[in-house]
Amino acid sequence: xxxxxxxxxxxxxxxLFILGIKGxxxxxxxxxxxxxxxxxxxxxxxxxxxxQNVLSYQxxxxxxxxxxxxxxxxxxxxxxTAMPQMVAVLNGFGGGASLFVALANFHMGTDGTVAMVxxxxxxxxGSVTLSxxxxxxxxxxxxxxxNPIAVPGNKILNAVxxxxxxxxxxxxVADPSNGTLILALVVVALLLGLVLVxxxxxxxxxxxxxxxxxxxxxxxxxxxxxTNNTVLIxxxxxxxxxxxxxxxxxxxxxxxxxxxVLFGVMGEVG
Amino acid sequence: MELLLLLTLFVVAIxxxxxxxxxxxxxxxxxxxxxxxxxxxxxxxxALLAAGSDANPTLVTIFxxxxxxxxxxxxxxGYMVTNRMLAMFKRK
Numbered sequence: 001x002x003x004x005x006x007x008x009x010x011x012x013x014x015x016l017f018i019l020g021i022k023g024x025x026x027x028x029x030x031x032x033x034x035x036x037x038x039x040x041x042x043x044x045x046x047x048x049x050x051x052q053n054v055l056s057y058q059x060x061x062x063x064x065x066x067x068x069x070x071x072x073x074x075x076x077x078x079x080x081t082a083m084p085q086m087v088a089v090l091n092g093f094g095g096g097a098s099l100f101v102a103l104a105n106f107h108m109g110t111d112g113t114v115a116m117v118x119x120x121x122x123x124x125x126g127s128v129t130l131s132x133x134x135x136x137x138x139x140x141x142x143x144x145x146x147n148p149i150a151v152p153g154n155k156i157l158n159a160v161x162x163x164x165x166x167x168x169x170x171x172x173v174a175d176p177s178n179g180t181l182i183l184a185l186v187v188v189a190l191l192l193g194l195v196l197v198x199x200x201x202x203x204x205x206x207x208x209x210x211x212x213x214x215x216x217x218x219x220x221x222x223x224x225x226x227t228n229n230t231v232l233i234x235x236x237x238x239x240x241x242x243x244x245x246x247x248x249x250x251x252x253x254x255x256x257x258x259x260x261v262l263f264g265v266m267g268e269v270g
Numbered sequence: 271m272e273l274l275l276l277l278t279l280f281v282v283a284i285x286x287x288x289x290x291x292x293x294x295x296x297x298x299x300x301x302x303x304x305x306x307x308x309x310x311x312x313x314x315x316x317a318l319l320a321a322g323s324d325a326n327p328t329l330v331t332i333f334x335x336x337x338x339x340x341x342x343x344x345x346x347x348g349y350m351v352t353n354r355m356l357a358m359f360k361r362k
Contacts, residue, residue: 017309018286024305024352025294031356034305038349041312045345048315054322059335063321067342074343075350080358086351087304094344098313100337104320107329114273206300213307220313221280227319233276234283235312241287242306246299253296 095129214243308348
């Protein structure tokens, strides 16, 4: 299929996502909004299969079947009361997917400064989303204590890990063929997601999940910059921005401030 | 130039995302979060391109395959879970 047709279909998909999100904000149109958004996803996936860069289908089919079975089993088996942690897990998988897209592109021998910056950013945000979401899940599922866990020197640890991740990312851009650097970045970013969420109490977790949802959108958008893919950029930034607004709305509804949630101040009070 | 066009797209979509969410009734907070989480599974498109690329190091295919599995769980699970939440909501 011609590239122009594919990108035209991506435009249709993006419009369907926009209408979908819009619909989901009102009770009357919510069901329809979700359907429109699912249709957009179907359009985007189907036309991608006709991309001339897709040469073999066996791994695609195996992956879609495996993921489809796991995803539908999870969605049908989960109790209605366990929905927030379910969204956390699914979101973690989304962040993980962007992480692996970036790693695959790295090993394809992608070069150029823009692509390398995008790979580093996607690895960083994707890993934080992955580990952070699973901590959120573990807390809500009470696999680990839902109480705020005091980590000594938490803020300093966060800052050190973030700086380390940014330095590693910068080094990776300067030395794009270094496989050890990208591995180190994955490890540091996974740790960062862990220490960001562990101190936060279970009561604040829905807000954290909303924020991590925004992150996974941004990870998809930065993944789009690796291969100049418009549908990834538009949909990812839509989710990233709307997720951030939703996070702040949820904070207000729960009478909490976002900065306090993130730095665990309200945890002890609430 | 292409990078600038893509950056324009990125920034405009961010502003659009901010404007889209204005007043959301609290009952719709979780479905909206779940529904937009399903959209972030769009990274599946990038995963498909990697898994189907037939690129030389096997690692590309392996990572691409893992990405397809994870993204598909996100997409299928996300839309189904959102649908279940909304169905419960409608019955009331």
